[in-house]
Amino acid sequence: MGILEVKNVGKRFGGLQALSEVNLSIKENSVHAIIGPNGAGKSTLLNCLVGKLIPDTGSVMFDGRSVLGRAPFEINQMGISRVFQTPEIFGDLSVLENMMIPCFAKRDGAFEMNAFSDVMSQKDVLEKAEHMLEEMNMADKRHMHSASLSRGDKRRLEIGMCLSQEPRLLLLDEPTAGMARADTNNTIDLLKQIAADRDITIAIIEHDMHVVFSLANRITVLAQGTPLVEDDPENIRGNPKVREAYLGESA
């Protein structure tokens, strides 16, 4: 039994069957990649996992509890945290202030907009945020304006913000999209370190096969809204059906 169990999930948009009969089991503490050509339904599936979309059919269970019908913030509180394609940080705030936001939310259950008014009295939150910045190797950047960070550092900050919520499942939607190769490799190293050091499960949607094969220990290939194959990376690489559907001869 996986930490995340998706059974017979289907989702239709008007005349388009975006997902049909999706079955997926994500094992605890694994790094599970979901790959597939454009339009295969990867983002739709992710949105069904985090409460942004409600499937028409099927079930989604996280740690034995259904996520269906719950609001995104409730699913987040259950232990699922999502990193978006474009980093979701507050550009007007400093790196440290950004990191404090999820620390407040984790402690108080919800973020109150006046929480910064007595920031310095919030010693525990400040300490947690500082500690997370150290873990993310960003302590020296804590007073920088977040908007001025590189793409890779914005992603690093956002991943740190997700981790400070102490999720059990981290969902990453193309975490290296639009990055230069050096930033991509830094992000791969960061995610490897997170997977090794923490009691965490990672599910990643990614187009860059260098990222997928560097990180994943299990891969599901989606094609036309339904899983084509699920296997270990070595077998996915050599699978002729996968090559034909997606990877091409360069993989």
Ligand SMILES: Nc1ncnc2c1ncn2[C@@H]1O[C@H](COP(=O)(O)OP(=O)(O)OP(=O)(O)O)[C@@H](O)[C@H]1O
């Ligand atoms: N809100 C929506 N309304 C109508 N159609 C949608 C909606 N969201 C997605 N689709 C369609 O559903 C199909 C699956 O889209 P989805 O974005 O899930 O694919 P994807 O595998 O994530 O693609 P990509 O790799 O290009 O991001 C596509 O044909 C898309 O156009």
